[in-house]
Every structure is written in C-alpha cells, then in structure tokens.
Amino acid sequence: MRASTEKAFHRAWGYLLLGFVGFAWFGLTLDPSVMAALSGLAVVYMMFQAPMWCCAENRDGTYCRKNSYGLLRGCSIRQHKWQKIKMAADNSSWSKLCRRVFAGIGGQSAVIGALAASVSALAAVVQLVVT
Numbered sequence: 001m002r003a004s005t006e007k008a009f010h011r012a013w014g015y016l017l018l019g020f021v022g023f024a025w026f027g028l029t030l031d032p033s034v035m036a037a038l039s040g041l042a043v044v045y046m047m048f049q050a051p052m053w054c055c056a057e058n059r060d061g062t063y064c065r066k067n068s069y070g071l072l073r074g075c076s077i078r079q080h081k082w083q084k085i086k087m088a089a090d091n092s093s094w095s096k097l098c099r100r101v102f103a104g105i106g107g108q109s110a111v112i113g114a115l116a117a118s119v120s121a122l123a124a125v126v127q128l129v130v131t
C-alpha cells in the first residue's frame with residue numbers, strides 16, 4: 001500500500017507541485033524567485049516526466065498509443081523519440097504536437113499543466129523584473 005502511494009507520488013509530483021504553485025499564488029506570499037523556480041520545475045515535469053501516450057505518428061498514419069513520459073519524450077521506439085524531439089525543435093510543429101497529445105490519455109492534463117506552469121513562471125519573472 002505504502003509502496004504504491006510512493007510510486008504514484010513519483011509519477012505525479014509535478015501535478016502536486018503545480019497545485020501547490022497555484023495555491024501559493026493566491027494563498028501564500030512567496031518570493032517571486034521561488035515561484036519562478038517552482039513553476040519552472042513544473043514545466044520541466046510536463047515536458048519530460050508527465051505520464052501520457054507517446055502519440056508519435058506510426059508508418060500507417062495512426063498515432064502511437066504506447067505509454068511514454070513527458071510531452072517531448074517518445075516511447076521505447078527510437079524513431080518515435082526522434083520524431084518528437086524534431087517536432088519540439090521546430091516551432092511550427094508545436095501546436096501539431098500539442099493537438100495530437102491532447103487526444104490521448106494523460107495528454108490533456110500535461111498540455112494544460114505545461115501552459116499553466118509556463119504562465120505562472122512568466123508571471124513570477126515579470127514580478128521579479130518589475131519589483
């Protein structure tokens with residue numbers, strides 16, 4: 001029981017962190033640099049660790065449904081890894097990548113999480129610069 005709770009925590013810590021950041025914006029007064037760091041960490045989680053489908057394109061035009069972690073990482077198939085890295089490196093492919101991942105299990109929360117974390121990080125940086 002404990003072990004599985006721990007495992008779940010290891011898989012979902014980024015979401016918990018994001019929840020904490022959201023709470024901190026309204027309920028706590030943390031230093032903007034701390035907020036920026038925590039938000040940045042949440043972005044990294046969504047990019048590399050959030051559990052979701054791979055969603056790389058298969059040869060037959062369907063999307064891969066193997067489990068993978070993070071918006072930027074593919075599943076165990078090497079070609080899929082490259083495909084996602086290439087899409088991420090190309091700015092114009094970002095929306096395509098997001099739309100594709102969005103249709104899969106785990107993808108929606110990761111895309112929304114990544115957006116929320118980026119906005120939060122940006123807001124913290126702005127606060128740092130302004131004050």
Ligand SMILES: [Zn+2]
Nearest residue numbers: 054064075080
């Ligand atoms: Zn794949």
